[in-house]
Amino acid sequence: DGEESVNASLVAYASGEWLVVHTALPASLYTLDGRLVAQSSGGSLLQQIPRPASGLYVVLCGTQRSKILVP
Numbered sequence: 001d002g003e004e005s006v007n008a009s010l011v012a013y014a015s016g017e018w019l020v021v022h023t024a025l026p027a028s029l030y031t032l033d034g035r036l037v038a039q040s041s042g043g044s045l046l047q048q049i050p051r052p053a054s055g056l057y058v059v060l061c062g063t064q065r066s067k068i069l070v071p
Contacts, residue, residue, distance in 0.1 A: 010064040014051055014071065021047040023061045030058045 011022040021027040026042035029049050037057065040047035047061075052070060059066050 010059065010061055010066045012059045012066055012068045014068070017051050019049040019051055019059070019068065019070070021049065021059055021061060023047060023064075025061045028060045030060060032056055032058065 012027075013020055019029065021040065022045065024042060024045055025047075027040045027047040027049060029037040029039070029052065031037060037052050038049045040049050054070050057068050057070060059068055
């Protein structure tokens with residue numbers, strides 16, 4: 001039910017109570033002003049981060065980053 005963001009092989013979307021990031025790397029979620037909101041530990045092909053309040057965020061995985069709109 002969320003907006004999907006694609007940057008190279010980085011795919012992130014909102015689904016239910018989670019943000020899902022398709023990567024085996026640890027994923028971090030930041031506000032646009034650089035505040036860390038949440039992190040995942042990595043290790044599986046899908047990372048789940050608790051869904052934050054509605055807004056625009058940046059997902060960072062290794063050297064890849066992508067903006068995501070959480071409705």
